[in-house]
Amino acid sequence: MRMNRTIKALGLALVLTTAAGGLALAQPTEVRIGVALEPPALDPTAGAAEAIDIVVYQNIFEGLTRVDQNGAVQPGLAESWTISEDSLTYTFKLHDGVTFHDGSTFDAEDVKFTFDRILAEDSVSAHKEFYEPIESVTVIDPLTIELKLSRVVGNFLFDLGRGDAVIVAPESADNNANEPIGTGPFAFLQWDKGSRVVLEAYGPYWGEPVSLTKATYVFIGDTATMINALLAGDIDGTNNFGQEALEVFEANPQFQVLVGTTEGETILSTNNTKPPFDNIKVRQAMAHALDRQAIIDGATYGYGVPIGSHFAPHNPYYVDLTGTYPHDVDAAKALLAEAGLPDGFSVTLKMPPLAYARLSGQIIASQFAEVGIKLELINVEWAQWLEDVYANKDYDLTIVSHVEPFDIGNYANPDYYFGYDNPEFQALIETLNGTTDDAKRKELAVQAQTILANDAVNGYLFELAQTGVWNAKLTGMWQNSPIEGLVLRDIKWVE
Template structure:
C-alpha cells in the first residue's frame, strides 16, 4: 500500500508540484536604477554616498548595523558590554563568518580594520569619528575590546556607518575595485559606466536574503530613468526626481515610497557678518519664511518641514516649526526694531542643485515682501565649496546637510555659518560624552531648541526619499537614516 497513491493523494501531489513550479518561477533577481556611479567600491576610502548605495550592508558589514529607523542593531558583533565609566566596549563576535573569498573572520580582522582607519596614512573620509579609540585589543579570536580616551555617546552608531565596515588584510588593498566583505551579497563585476552586479553569498553567516542577484544600473538622466521604469528594464529606484513622480502615482504597476532622509535643507546664514549677527534680523527672516510654499514649489510637495537641524525620523527629533511661524507683519516689526525699517539688501549664493535654486527664487519673493532684497547668484559646486564653505564669503546660501547627527557642527565657530555660542558648545560636549540614551535625548532636544530660538539658519525642510518600485516588490526602506540601499529585506510578492 505504501507504493500506491490514491486518487486524492495523486491530486494533492499534483497541486504541490504545481505550487512548487509557481514558486520556482517567482523572480529572485532585482535591477535597480541609481543616478550616480560610485567612484570606488570601498566605503572606508571615499566619502561619496554612491559607494554606500551599492555596498553598505550588502557587500560589507560593521560590528553594528543601522536599521531603517536609525537605531543601532547587532551586526558582526552579536552582543557587547560597556564599562561603568563608558570607556571600554567589549564585543562578542559571531563565529563561523567568512569573507567572500573564503577567508575566516575573527577579532584580528576587526583590529586590522580600526588600526587601518587610524593610521597616519589613512584615507578614511571620517577618520575623526574614531580618533577617540585609544586601543583596540584582541581578547580572544571572537572577542575584541575598545578603550576610549573619553566617553563617546555615538560610538555604537559610528561603528555601524559605512566608514567602519570590517575588511580583511588579505583583500583590503583591492576593495576599491574588487570589494570583498562578509555581507549577504558578493561582488561579481563592475562594468564601469553601466552597472555593478552582485550575487547572493550562499555561505552567508546570517539569514539568507530572498534575492539571488542584484544589478545596479547607472542612469543619470531623469527621462532615461523614467523610460527604463516604464519599459520594465529596471525594477525600481530608491530616489526618483520629485518633479516627475506624477507619471507613476496612481499607476497600479508601481508603488511610490515617500520617506525622509538625513538631508536638512537650510537657508545658510553668515552669523559672523552684519546684519546677520543681529538676532532680531535672523528672527525676522525666520518669520518671513513660508515653509510650505517653499516645499510645494521646490520639492513638489515632498519635503517635510523642520524647525531645527534634525531629521524627523530620528528618535531625538522635536517639532520646533512653530518657534517662528510664518508672519510677515512680525518680520517687518523685528526688522524695524533691529534698525532696518526699510529692510536691507543681501546676496544669496546658490549651488547647482534643483531644490536650492528653486527654493532661492521662492525665498527671494517672500523676503521682498518684508523689505529684504536678495540678489541671486548661481555658482558651480566647486565655487560654492570655495566661496561659502571654505572662505565664508557669502551672506546667505541654500544647502542640504546630509550627514547623520551633524548638529555638532554648530559647536564649531569656524564652521561656515559662524555660530559662536559657548553655552551651546558646552552642551554639545556633554552630549558627545553622554552614553545614557534617555539623557542623550534630553540634551539633543535642548540643543535643537537653542538653535531654533537663535534662528541660526533658516530651517526649511527635510529632503524626501522618493522611491519608485515595481508594485510586486516589498521590503525596501522608506526612510534613509544613513547612506545606503539595503537589499537584505527586498523580495517579490504575488
C-alpha cells in the same frame, strides 16, 4: 511576470512546475535599481557622500553592529557584546566562519586594523570625530575584540553601525574606492563609470542567504528619464523618486509607491565665516524671509515636513522650533537695516544636481528678492559640490539634505563647512555625547536644537521624505531611511 523582463533576465528559460502540472516562467532573481547620483568612490570609510552608502552599506560592507529599518541597533559582525559598569569598555564576540569576498578570513585583527586606520593621524575618515573617544583597541583572541573609551559615548553602538565604521581588511583597504571588498551578502562585480554598478550575491556569505543573485544600480539623474526607465521595465524600482511625478505611478497596479521618512534635514547651508553671514541679524533676516510651506509645496509637492532646527521630526528628542522666525518680510527688512544693509546685498547660491535643491533655490531666490537679497543661482555637479562647498568651504549659500542620523554634533566642529563656532554649543554637545540617561539626553538635545534655531545658523527648511517607486512584485524594500543606504538583503520577487 512581464514577458519583456523575463526575456532579458532569463533568456526564455522555462522550468517545469510539477505541482501545477505544467510549465511556468521562472522567478526572477535579479533587480535593477535607479539611483539619482553616482558615487564618487565605493569606500564608505573615506567619503561623506550618501551615494556611496546607497550602494555598499550592509550590501558589500558590514560593521560590528548594524542599524535596521526602524533605526534600532542590531548585531552585525559582532554576534554579542558586553559593556563594563562604567560604560567605557566594550567587549565584542565576533561571528566565526566569516570571510571577505576575496576569500580571506575575517577576525579580530581586521577590526583592530579598521579602527586604528580611522584614528590614525593621516586618517581618510570623513567622520573621525565619531570614533575619537576610542582610547585603545585590543585583540583578546581571534574572535574577541575590546574597545576602551576615554569618555562615555551615549550613541556608541549606533555609531559603530554607520557606514563610516564598516570593517575592512589590510590587504584590500587601499583599493576599496574602486574595487571594494567586504564581508557582506553581496560582492562587487563591476563599475561602468557614468552608467552602473553591479553586485552579485556572495555564495559563502556567513549570514542568512539572500534571494537576489544580482543587483544593478543604474545612475539616472533626470526625473523624466527615470519615469521612462520604470515604465519601460529597464529598471525595477528606485528608492527615492521625484515627488513631482509620483502620480504617474500611484494608480498604476504594476507599481507600488512607498512613502516614508528619512534623516534628511534640508537646509539653506550658510557660510557663517563670511560677511555678511557672520552677522546674526543678517541670518535672522534670512530666516524671516523664508516661507517654508511655499518651499515645501513647490520643491517637494507637499511631501516635506517643516523643521526649525537641525533635527528630524520623527526623533523622540525633537522639539518644534518652526515658529522661532516666522515668515515676515517687514521683520526681515528691519533686521537688514539694523545690520547696516538697508538695500540688501548680493551673494551666490550653489546648488547640487538634486531636484529638491534646485527647485528650492529658485523659490528662495524669489522670496529673498522681496527683502532685497539678490541670489545668483549656480548649478554644480555633485563632485564639484563636494570639493568646492564641503571640502574647501568656497561658497556663500547652498542647499542640501544632511541625511546622517543624529548629526547635530557637526555644529560643534568649527572646521565643518558651516563655519559655526560657538563654545557654549560645543560644551553642550560634549555633555550630550557623554550622557547615557535618556531623559537627560533629550533635555540636552532640546537645548542644542534651540541654540541653533535662535542663532539662525542655517536656513532650516524641511525634512526630506523618502518616496520610492517599485515593481509591484518586489518586496523587502525599506520604506523609511533611518540611515544612509539602500539595503538589499530582504528584497525578493513574489508572485
